[in-house]
Amino acid sequence: MEAFRFNRASTLNQAIQSAAQSTTAQQGAEVRFVAGGTTLIDLMKLRVERPKEVVDINGLALDRIESTPTGGLIIGALAHNSDVAHHATVQRDYAVLSQALLSGASPQLRNMATTGGNLLQRTRCVYFRDTAHACNKREPGTGCSAIDGHNRMLAILGTSKDCIATNPSDQNVALTALEATIQVQGTKGRRSIPINAFYLLPGSTPQRETVLEPGDIITSVTLPAPTPGSHSLYLKLRDRAAYEFALASAAIVIKVDNGKIHFARVALGGVGTRPWRSLEAEAVLQGRAPDTATFRNAAEAALKDARPASENGFKVELSKRCLVRALTMSVQPA
Ligand SMILES: Cc1cc2nc3c(=O)[nH]c(=O)nc-3n(C[C@H](O)[C@H](O)[C@H](O)COP(=O)(O)OP(=O)(O)OC[C@H]3O[C@@H](n4cnc5c(N)ncnc54)[C@H](O)[C@@H]3O)c2cc1C
Ligand code: SF4
Numbered sequence: 154m155e156a157f158r159f160n161r162a163s164t165l166n167q168a169i170q171s172a173a174q175s176t177t178a179q180q181g182a183e184v185r186f187v188a189g190g191t192t193l194i195d196l197m198k199l200r201v202e203r204p205k206e207v208v209d210i211n212g213l214a215l216d217r218i219e220s221t222p223t224g225g226l227i228i229g230a231l232a233h234n235s236d237v238a239h240h241a242t243v244q245r246d247y248a249v250l251s252q253a254l255l256s257g258a259s260p261q262l263r264n265m266a267t268t269g270g271n272l273l274q275r276t277r278c279v280y281f282r283d284t285a286h287a288c289n290k291r292e293p294g295t296g297c298s299a300i301d302g303h304n305r306m307l308a309i310l311g312t313s314k315d316c317i318a319t320n321p322s323d324q325n326v327a328l329t330a331l332e333a334t335i336q337v338q339g340t341k342g343r344r345s346i347p348i349n350a351f352y353l354l355p356g357s358t359p360q361r362e363t364v365l366e367p368g369d370i371i372t373s374v375t376l377p378a379p380t381p382g383s384h385s386l387y388l389k390l391r392d393r394a395a396y397e398f399a400l401a402s403a404a405i406v407i408k409v410d411n412g413k414i415h416f417a418r419v420a421l422g423g424v425g426t427r428p429w430r431s432l433e434a435e436a437v438l439q440g441r442a443p444d445t446a447t448f449r450n451a452a453e454a455a456l457k458d459a460r461p462a463s464e465n466g467f468k469v470e471l472s473k474r475c476l477v478r479a480l481t482m483s484v485q486p487a
Pocket of ligand 1: 185186187188189190191192193194195210230231256257258259262265266267268269270271272273274321322323324369370371372396397398399
């Protein structure tokens with residue numbers, strides 16, 4: 154790990170002003186916030202992230218989990234993943250989020266990891282994490298070692314000729330199905346960014362993963378009030394039962410009324426370059442009977458644009474089966 158300056162922010166404004174000195178809020182940022190450190194410190198040890206200054210934001214009062222006046226929920230950016238997963242309101246009204254968090258990492262990591270840090274965790278592409286290899290995300294313009302290399306874990310949706318890395322988070326898939334909004338504060342004030350507009354596709358600039366600008370700090374995530382009578386569920390398929398990232402996952406929020414699907418929200422994990430909302434699957438489900446034929450049609454629609462690489466063709470069918478299974482489980486009586 155290279156030498157860096159370490160600052161402990163005592164106010165939000167101090168943190169924002171420090172980070173605003175950076176030329177980017179993305180890969181290569183000279184100033185980085187640290188929350189749980191489970192992504193950042195890892196990548197600094199590997200010399201993938203090399204900030205000149207690290208700003209510790211753990212002293213800021215951003216860890217609360219509170220109901221909103223409209224029946225929704227605010228989750229502070231510094232709320233730990235374990236606290237969110239075990240929060241009574243999350244377990245009752247947003248089960249998909251609790252299940253997604255508990256399916257990730259290990260209890261020790263979840264005790265450290267935060268909501269904001271999880272939103273910005275980096276890909277597990279082996280070439281991104283190894284500076285001996287070319288990687289457009291880590292060093293723009295150097296090439297992508299994964300396209301003709303080891304890409305079994307990587308994305309099949311939203312890829313480009315410059316990057317096929319998967320967004321590895323479980324939390325972010327659940328937040329996408331829940332239509333969360335990311336609250337950000339920066340040098341120009343506050344912004345509310347719907348999660349579907351927060352992540353960027355890699356295109357020709359895979360180093361730029363989100364719409365964040367220098368100085369922007371995530372302060373919280375807000376969830377809309379749950380629709381009465383709706384159910385939610387997270388299903389994760391992986392190589393082993395614990396301590397492993399998703400090969401395919403599905404987050405569902407669904408309401409069935411009088412034998413018809415009243416509404417459905419569908420997001421896929423492990424297969425997209427960003428947490429993957431499937432409006433196509435939702436359109437197929439809307440108003441139809443909740444049966445296997447409908448679910449299979451939704452899965453076909455969700456994966457119709459899949460473009461596998463040399464080693465991950467199996468993910469197309471795996472992701473379809475994951476979605477069908479998750480939908481089936483989500484409409485079964487509790
Ligand atoms: C061994 C291992 C296994 C794992 N398995 C899984 C898994 O199965 N599923 C899964 O989803 N995840 C998994 N993870 C990833 C883990 O969930 C993330 O590392 C964690 O959520 C990151 O949170 P953090 O608070 O530690 O982030 P940090 O490392 O502190 O920060 C991560 C990034 O976010 C930025 N940041 C942090 N907070 C803010 C903020 N408020 N505003 C703006 N920027 C901010 C930092 O500058 C940094 O760039 C695993 C990690 C490890 C090490
Ligand atoms: S897939 Fe993306 S992260 Fe992986 S080597 Fe290619 S450019 Fe880098």
